[in-house]
Amino acid sequence: MNRIQRTAERESLLLRGFWLLIFFFVWQLAELVLLAVVLAQLVLRLAQGSINQGLQAFGDSLSQYLAQIGRYATFNSERKPWPLSDWPVPRPADIEVVQVVTPEEPKA
Numbered sequence: 001m002n003r004i005q006r007t008a009e010r011e012s013l014l015l016r017g018f019w020l021l022i023f024f025f026v027w028q029l030a031e032l033v034l035l036a037v038v039l040a041q042l043v044l045r046l047a048q049g050s051i052n053q054g055l056q057a058f059g060d061s062l063s064q065y066l067a068q069i070g071r072y073a074t075f076n077s078e079r080k081p082w083p084l085s086d087w088p089v090p091r092p093a094d095i096e097v098v099q100v101v102t103p104e105e106p107k108a
Helices: 002-048 053-073
Strands: none
Touching: 002 053
């Protein structure tokens, strides 16, 4: 029985290695997508003075997804990231976006 258990553990570890290889490539792609979201938010903030709420939510869930991959890869979690589990739900922002109000010039 001990030999059967070691064989099962080895097969399980090989399967995990296979998933880690796949998630390595997914990580690389997700980093590029996150960079695009960051740059888009920066441009929108500079051009319009406000951020895009949809991009903000997607950026948060993508960040959580990358964290899930990291936790799985470092053996801190047995839960496989998306698409083998649910996509992370975006959380509310930690900061408040302050709208800059310029004072009106006094009427003469």
